[in-house]
Amino acid sequence: MLLYDNKRFFWLLLNRRGSVFYRCDSLVGGLFVAALGGAIQYMHESEWEDAPSIGHHYGLQALGVAVTWAIVFRTNLAWTRYWEAVTQLHVMYSKWADAFSQFYGFSEVTLKAAKEKKDEEKVKRIILKQRRLKVNFALLSAMAAERLSNGDNQLIEEMSRKVRSRSAMRVEKELKGTGLPSMVAKKDFDRELRTVGSYVLFCKPSEQQIELLKRSNDAVSLVMYWILWDLASVMKDIDTAPPIQSRMYQELSNGMLGFNNCLKIADVPFPLPFAQLLLLLLVAFSVLIPLYVIVFTKSRVVGPILCFFLFESLWCLNEVAKELENPFGQDMNDISLPDFHLRFVDNLETVSHCEQRQMLDPGDDFNAVDLRSLANQPPLEVAALAATVDTTKLRL
Template identity: 30%
Template sequence: ADFESGLWRIMIDYKHGVWGMGVLLKRRGSVIPKALVWSLPCAIITVLLHQSVESEKGNDSLEMEGIMTIWSSFTFVLGFLIVFRSNQAYSRFWESVTLFQQTSGEWTSALSNLLSFCRLDEEVNFEVLKFQQYLIKLLSLLHCSALQTMCELDDDSLEILSLTGIEEKSLRHLKNSPDRAETVLLWIEKLIIDANNRNLFEVPAPILSRAFQELSQGMVGVNDVRKIRMVPFPFPYSQYLSLMLVCHWMLTPVMASQLVVKPYWAGVIVFVVSTSFWTLFYIAQEIDQPFGEDANDLPVREMQKDFNEKLEYFTDPLSYTLPAFNPRNMDQKKTQVMDSSFTFNRDSIGSRTHSDLGRLEEGKVTSSCESSDPSDSAVLTAGGFTCGVKAHEPLNLEELRHLIEGLQAPSEVSLLWRELEDHQILPPSTATDAASGSGSTLMSLQQLTAALEDFLARHTAEDPSYSRLERLKAKLSELQGLETVAQILSVADTGQDLDITGIESQLDQTLLGSQRGHIVTANVRQVPYPAKVALFG
């Protein structure tokens, strides 16, 4: 990645390319330019000496043979020292990365445990919320203080969650602390003890102690990383290695100009050897201390920012509240394929699962109700009522709620249903029916889709509800499109002629011109029976 404007800088992200040579022309973070500063003059001096000093070239003489033996020993010792230095730097680099990631993981796990331990009773709701907000502020401050003691930054300003609400006297005391991270850790431990004394947790003390252990283990990791910063690679090694490299740089042109017969070969060999030694030397210096501002150092500012984002996300009630689960959707044997963006692409390859066959035998699912897309399948097999639903068929409250449960992620259903009520997308009497459980209000998929389209047309994408309601509308439209395709294919199966132009128009309306619409249209053009099987099982 290139340099970013402002304070934020990210670590080098690169790809090797097809042949592994995609990194050759990248300059940022490369130590080759530094090495060339030494190797190019060395090669030029070699060629000049070869041309200016007239002597017998080659290593045939006994004198040159003895010099070669001594020179080989010197080069071997230099190579050994450089490899040893590089290995030590690499070990220090990965030890620093590993220890800090463990520290961050320990503190994140401690937060996760403490949030899951909190009571959800209404009577302590405010006290629990206060504890959670105070906790994440202190954890953000702890993480920041730990990073500042590890890093060597010209500007060590890091982003933390606002400390508004914490008394200034304590913050002034923290400013003068010899170890701010240890002080903040002590505050967090005291906060947990105070919350436990006020019965804000619903776990016994032995289980609560797990959070203390994780906080302490994280602090041990911080001290281990500090060790790497405070204790550099031993000075005698560094000094002698630098001296040997300079001696090698001065003597190599002399040796090569006398040992190699051709001047251009002498220059090439010296250039390659010198570049190799100096490159390894600078690589070791570059990665020896990863908590700095060099191009190959860790992105400490981004790490702090990411930690803050995790703290804020975990304190959202949906993060530590167990999602609702509808047993009617339970299918232990069925699998789906999900990518890193939490998008379900398709069902796993294979035959229909046993539980699917069971639903077929019970008459709850028919082949015309199945789809190759897992989101569709989840809806159409969510309950017996969904299979035979038509777009214009009125649904009662319970049926409509179950259908939405199949369309949306379980964690979003309650919030989405509440938004449908608050924005009056559902009929006015729906909320009353929900309370009574009667489910007498009727509304078809077409009516719900039209109501969603009307709401989205009157609101902007900045509305918090916009994205969720837009996704629901898209899935409802797609569901109605699949119903249209099922009707078209049922006609095709009878051998009747089809109006392809009319089909395309109808698909564009129901599937909103999506890629699925074009794929299904192509299958309809074929009009074979296998197309029906491929689409609907």
């Protein structure tokens, strides 16, 4: 997904990267229509007997209105699909991040109590679950992003241009097998890269995990099952009440709902009858544009220019709709899922960083407060903080 400065007029006007206006097919089509318009104007000026002409413009206007309405309608639907994809993607990642944050907060409080009681076995179990869940949450994100990047809409573009049924696509994918995405360990990842092509993980899956993922027809649900299994197994060790712990499962469920809403857009294409009919109407109207424009302008200069831009406006709007209808993939204007995944991994790393524990639980100095740091605080905040401070440990 390209980011750009909307205030840079000339850069925006002339930028070719990600543009549909400067594509070869658009420019060639526009130049052909303009040349056809120039030829018709030359035939009229030469008074050819067979020069095409129209007696009334109602028919072309009616066709133009129908084509314009259909293209605008399709573009509006395409933008709705694109925005819905971005919205559900943010829902998916925010809910999964919330679930991990809640688990880590609950487990850290429990870990502190277990250390005070010197329950070493419980400490080991919780630390193990923390590490496993952190790794599996990153793996879950990678599998989800890869699944969305290779939805049915994207696969049909890569494999062939033929029309296929969903059952045929399913059989072909099962015969091909499940391939794992390109993954790299976080310690080996170069953050200075301008383009993120691999999915960053805290550690790569084990051979047993890779084998299970390859055999699975739904890798996302498989990794989600691993996460739920770990949460259920550690539930008895966490000191937080079960009704409060259930919030973690609710957030995981909400994240899966967001993923499946994204999957709906990645797998369900725009209806073929509408797209085919619109393309036929657009081609028919484009062929008639020169005749319509030249007969009424009667100009060698203005006529071809109007033919070019009238064709480009309608053709490019249709191309924009095609870009927006399938927002997941590797095209320039598609949503960058590896970038979303990297931000999610950074979120997991931030929440689980050891400095968080040192700041929130500094040990014996937990109640120690430097009064000089309160000098610039509002009186109400100072009073509220003073009520929680052990006065025997104040540093003056």
